[in-house]
Each structure stands twice: as C-alpha cells, then as structure tokens.
Amino acid sequence: MKRLGRVFYNRPAIEVAHDLLGKYLVHVSGGVERVGRIVEVEAYLGPHDLAAHSAKGMTPRTKVMFGPPGHAYVYLIYGIYHCMNVVTDREGHASAVLLRALEPVRNVAGPTQGPGLLCRAMAIDRRLHGHDLVSEHFYIAAPPRAEPVVMVKRPRVGVDYAGHWAKRLLRFYIRGNPFVSKP
Template identity: 65%
Template sequence: MPCLGPVPRSFYDRDTIDVAHDLLGAFLVHDVAGEVRVGKIVEVEAYLGELDLAAHSSRGLTQRTRILFGPPGFAYVYLIYGMYFCMNVVTEREGNACAVLLRALEPVRNLRDRSQGPGLLCRAMGIDLRHNGHDLESPDFFIAPRDENEAHQVVARPRIGVAYSGIWAAKPLRFYLEGNRYISRK
C-alpha cells in the first residue's frame, strides 16, 4: 500500500469518467475514533451532471444537491431507502455537478463488516450524513492514491438501480476491477 496521504484536489478536477477509472485501486481512508479504516476501491459509478437523468443533479440545484455543484474533492453523502448512506466524490469544475459513487471496497485495514455495495461500504467505513460536504483533502477522511505499479483491468457495465433514467440506464458508467471478489455485482 502506498503512502496514506490524500490525493490533491486536482485529481478530482478532471473528467468524471477519468476520475472513476483512476479511483479503482485507490484507498479510502477514515479515522473513526482513533481506528484507521482502509479499503481499496474496487467498484464505482460515474454520474455526469445535470443532463444525466440518473444523477441527483438532474433535478437542478437544491439544498440536498448543493455539494454536487460545489468545488471538486468533497464528499456527497446521502440517505437512501431511509436506512443506507451512499458516498460520492464530487468531480470536475465547480458548477458541473458531476460525481463518482463508491460502490465496493476490498478490505485492507480494520474493515470487519462487508463493504460490497454503497450502503454496506458506508456502514463498514463509518460514513454517515455528518460526512456530507467533507473535504477529502483532510487528514482524517480521504482517498489515497493507488499503487501505480499494480496492474489491473477495468470492466465497464451499466449502473445499478437506475432503470428510471431512460437511455442513461444502459450507459456503461459502472466500473470495476476485473476478477476482484469484492465487487457488489458482475
């Protein structure tokens, strides 16, 4: 595992699909009351702003979505089904409202619970609504770079659970590491 310092904001201030690809193999790090939890990101989904009917930002700027419209490199955390938290990382320049959903982690350190699926990932990492708007350049909750010497193959598939979004449902905007046993679904 490489050094556990955060990637710079410029990492997120790029095309969302490029960021999604580059998040695969990177490490999500969270200090939870002195226990540092680390998971390797193995599955993500890209959300491409206001035109993407599967993205929360497609409904425009609201109190809930204001983080998405802000600068890149911040966590967008929300509650679904009244019981699960999901975490996205905001990408691209301010105003674009793009993000990448973190879907699954491979346990690296202090992850005792399942982390396959966005809700389980957040539960295992101790992420909840208090982390919405959190700066991912902070020392206690961040994404560390992947090991550039580690080769991996990326698989692209349609996103999960977005059938309501018309043509956007079939777009191959879910990415995962081929052969990784910790992905949520093939």
C-alpha cells in the same frame, strides 16, 4: 500513503472514476484508521445525466455536487443506508462518482459489496456530507504500491428510471475482484 490532491478530482467524472479503481479510501474515526481499496464505482455526469441527483437542479441535498471538486456527497437511501460520492469536475458542473464496493485493507468490519454496506463498514454517514477529501481523517490516497487494474465497463445499477442513461456503460470495476457488488 499519499493523499490525492484537488487536481485529481478536478477532471471529468469518467476519468476520475477510472482512476479511483485501486486507490485507498481512508477514514480515521474514534482513533481507528479504516482503509479499503476501491474496486467498483459509477460515474454520474451532471444535470444532463437523468440518473444523477443533480438532474433535478441544485437543492439543499445536491448543493455539494455543484461545489468545488474533491468533496464527499453523502446521502441516505431507503431511510437506512448511506451512500458516498466523490464530487468531480469544475465547480458548478455537478458531476460525481459513486463508490460502490471496497476490498478491506485494514480495520474494516463487515461486508463492503455495495454502496450502503461500504459506508456502514467504513463508518461513513451524513456527518461527512460536504467533507473536503483533501483534508486529514477522511480522504482517498494512492496505495503504497500500485497494482495493475484490469477494468470492466457495465451499465449502472438501479437507475432504470433514467431512460437511455440507464444503459450507458458508466459502472467500472476491477475484473475478477471478489469484493465487486454485482460482477
């Protein structure tokens, strides 16, 4: 599998979100290579997007989002679940793509339908916050064979507080894939 390069991530979040569908998330941990096919994502467009964590400006938590593209933004929700975003666009823009669901490919145990479950199954936690996704052991790659993807657009999940941003069609998933969290 060929790892994606920095130029892939250095584009608007919506473009990266579309192109992440069907790619492979790879995490080598404890000598085990876990691989999952990305089947659902959400785009967060920067500080003007009221659903984005960056809407409150740069904080110790969101600093990674303002950094260079191609890094992992990993955070904890409800004190239980980790979630992973891929930082996109130019440095300082603070946009990202949340990985919402994976189709297990290799060595992935447990459910992967939802960002917290995905992280648990892939052994992703805060230790990977800020990790460079262009490096070894934790990266996104093109699959060995590209499979056709029919994309569905829907509103993001769980961002009702964000006013009109909650209704924007910024959640994308592969039509008919049984691993999508909320078809």
